[in-house]
Amino acid sequence: MPPNDLSDPPTDNKMNNPTAIFAYPHHSNACSPVTACVYPVTLKFEEVVYKVKSGSGSEKMILNGITGMVCPGEILAMLGPSGSGKTTLLTALGGRLNGKLSGKITYNGQPFSGLVKRRTGFVAQDDVLYPHLTVTETLLFTALLRLPGSLTHTEKASYVEQVITELGLTRCRHSMIGGPLFRGISGGERKRVSIGQEMLVNPSLLLLDEPTSGLDSTTAQRILNTIKRLAGGGRTVVTTIHQPSSRLYHMFDKLVLLSEGCPIYHGPASAALDYFESIAFASPVTVNPADLLLDLANGIAPNSKQDGEPQSNMEEEQKLVRETLISAYDRNIATRLKAELCAPDHHPNNSSCHREANSKRGCREEQWSTSWWEQFRVLLRRGLKERRYESFNRLRIFQVISVAFLGGLLWWHSPPSHIQDRIALIFFFSVFWGFFPLYNAVFTFPQERSMLIKERSSGMYRLSSYFLARTIGDLPMELSLPTAFVLIIYWMGGLKPDPSAFILSLLVVLYSVLVSQSLGLAIGAILMDVKQATTLASVTTLVFLIAGGYYVQQIPPFILWLKYLSYSYYCYKLLLGVQFHQDDYYECSPIDGRLCKVADFPPIKSIGLTHLWIDVCIMALMLIGYRLVAYLALHRLQVR
Numbered sequence: 001m002p003p004n005d006l007s008d009p010p011t012d013n014k015m016n017n018p019t020a021i022f023a024y025p026h027h028s029n030a031c032s033p034v035t036a037c038v039y040p041v042t043l044k045f046e047e048v049v050y051k052v053k054s055g056s057g058s059e060k061m062i063l064n065g066i067t068g069m070v071c072p073g074e075i076l077a078m079l080g081p082s083g084s085g086k087t088t089l090l091t092a093l094g095g096r097l098n099g100k101l102s103g104k105i106t107y108n109g110q111p112f113s114g115l116v117k118r119r120t121g122f123v124a125q126d127d128v129l130y131p132h133l134t135v136t137e138t139l140l141f142t143a144l145l146r147l148p149g150s151l152t153h154t155e156k157a158s159y160v161e162q163v164i165t166e167l168g169l170t171r172c173r174h175s176m177i178g179g180p181l182f183r184g185i186s187g188g189e190r191k192r193v194s195i196g197q198e199m200l201v202n203p204s205l206l207l208l209d210e211p212t213s214g215l216d217s218t219t220a221q222r223i224l225n226t227i228k229r230l231a232g233g234g235r236t237v238v239t240t241i242h243q244p245s246s247r248l249y250h251m252f253d254k255l256v257l258l259s260e261g262c263p264i265y266h267g268p269a270s271a272a273l274d275y276f277e278s279i280a281f282a283s284p285v286t287v288n289p290a291d292l293l294l295d296l297a298n299g300i301a302p303n304s305k306q307d308g309e310p311q312s313n314m315e316e317e318q319k320l321v322r323e324t325l326i327s328a329y330d331r332n333i334a335t336r337l338k339a340e341l342c343a344p345d346h347h348p349n350n351s352s353c354h355r356e357a358n359s360k361r362g363c364r365e366e367q368w369s370t371s372w373w374e375q376f377r378v379l380l381r382r383g384l385k386e387r388r389y390e391s392f393n394r395l396r397i398f399q400v401i402s403v404a405f406l407g408g409l410l411w412w413h414s415p416p417s418h419i420q421d422r423i424a425l426i427f428f429f430s431v432f433w434g435f436f437p438l439y440n441a442v443f444t445f446p447q448e449r450s451m452l453i454k455e456r457s458s459g460m461y462r463l464s465s466y467f468l469a470r471t472i473g474d475l476p477m478e479l480s481l482p483t484a485f486v487l488i489i490y491w492m493g494g495l496k497p498d499p500s501a502f503i504l505s506l507l508v509v510l511y512s513v514l515v516s517q518s519l520g521l522a523i524g525a526i527l528m529d530v531k532q533a534t535t536l537a538s539v540t541t542l543v544f545l546i547a548g549g550y551y552v553q554q555i556p557p558f559i560l561w562l563k564y565l566s567y568s569y570y571c572y573k574l575l576l577g578v579q580f581h582q583d584d585y586y587e588c589s590p591i592d593g594r595l596c597k598v599a600d601f602p603p604i605k606s607i608g609l610t611h612l613w614i615d616v617c618i619m620a621l622m623l624i625g626y627r628l629v630a631y632l633a634l635h636r637l638q639v640r
Helices: 086-093 114-118 135-146 153-166 187-199 217-232 269-278 289-297 311-342 351-359 372-386 394-410 419-442 449-457 463-473 475-492 499-527 530-546 557-565 567-579 602-607 612-635
Strands: 043-053 059-070 075-079 100-107 120-123 205-209 236-241 254-259 262-268 585-589 594-597
Touching: 043 086, 043 311, 059 075, 059 086, 059 100, 059 236, 059 254, 059 262, 059 311, 075 086, 075 217, 075 289, 086 100, 086 205, 086 236, 086 254, 114 120, 120 187, 135 153, 135 187, 135 372, 153 187, 187 205, 187 217, 205 217, 217 236, 254 269, 254 289, 254 311, 262 269, 262 289, 262 311, 269 289, 269 311, 372 463, 394 419, 394 475, 419 475, 419 499, 419 530, 419 567, 419 602, 449 463, 463 475, 463 612, 475 499, 499 530, 499 567, 499 612, 530 567, 567 602, 567 612
Parallel strands: 075 236, 075 254, 120 205, 205 236
Antiparallel strands: 043 059, 043 100, 254 262, 585 594
8 A cells, every 4th residue: 555545644643742632532443533643644736727607607717727735744824815716725625616626636646535525624714603502512512423433422522521621612611602692702712613623533634714814813823823733743734814913924834825816936934035035026124924925916016116106007017016926936836846746745654553443343434424313313402402592582482472362362262153253263373373383494494504514514414314303303392382372272262162173273283383394494495595585485475375265265267276285275174174064053143043054154165174184185295295395405505
């Protein structure tokens, strides 16, 4: 096996390695965790080109022939102004870029694969975290999903404790992450939690997108110190950074400087100023190296005096400076860099670690770290913990209970002779619990889009386990509130005083809730945009309301099919079937006490009281069909 293969581990330097704490806890039956070392990964990228289609149909160059390499133990910083292609290049190196990408990216001479993906940690610029989970809960749930199933819960929890200690998160370990609506941990602590999530898998390659963005200089220094320690443990680290201070700049080993997608420097960060001085771009005063480099990337020479010049002259001068820098790069750096890329990789080999890893029976790379059932169980627990504040909030409970009491007072003990009022109450049941769950479900997947993309991109779990855990986790709130609602308004409204009729009415309402929720999930999953989804939901509910069989009883034949698409219509019909029967009578003339057949009452006659089991089956098809559509729509979601 060649020395640069991914299976070759590095020298075991646990005693003097400040990041040895990130080794997996020992477990005799584990596969990956038996190795306490970090597998070295040499990352090389050659002539990387990436284009996207612009609005006019033409192609826009985002990355233009970028070449470079970074070895284990090094930090490669990608520097450049906004829009220069830093994040795009980082995403490409992480195997998460979709589109027209050309060039060659290798990891120890091999292309990107599932094995590389599992040994890569990717920390995005935005910290995508659940706001209502604590720091410990966030890391523990990540460990339960991403660490091998051969480890026990106790061992995974112990590993989380080590990560919390190493990243300096002990003080805030029991604090909630926080979000826009309530305060949680600080920005620097959030960033360290995001890094900790990736460190749990003991990555060989760590990619970070602007880890110091939005942080003060002291916090940024702490984050870079942490990253420096991680690189010192034999990891390959690549990070984008926008405008580092001089202290941060001197912590980088290598530097790639980009200007409008083109490289203008690649080499040691400490030698960058000397290089630009050698091509006549020296700064006359002492400045932060990053400031000078960013000026050059923007096409501004150190001795440039652009104040007061016409805009056209400034743009022409900047273009000339960029062309000069690109030409100098091609002459002075490109050839040397290609020679370095052709050189073989040499990594020290820890033979004992290697032998122990290979001696384990059945030690093979699985697609998933844990079983489907374990993923489902952990995701269900996490979902219940995260949404316990959102679902059982006082405002929502007050909303439902107050409507139930108000409705009960309006329909207070409606006598059997007031059949129109009782039918109106039944229709209110079907409308309220046909649309209330729909609007709540519409927000489900759009709100979790970024989290779903992040976690599925890292191969954390199967979509099926997430989908089932997410939908089942919503049931306690989705079913408890309508139960309380029916319990209150049914008896206050004077409906059929029969326990069996009450239970059947409750089951029909809960059935309608599940169908309504399914449609909301499907709409949200298809559009993945809250505004668009709520707009479509509003139009749908309006159509279902009008065609539900109560407001318009004689619908023209050419549009009659609309009511058969409305689950509210079937819920309304089933509730009528529970309350009334074909041979029931009601007092239709209070003066002479004359009785009329319920089945002949116009609103009921237009709906009918027969073939109720067919309606139950149609709603079952809707429930399954809508959820299947939602699942398939999530499958189409772009996962990098």
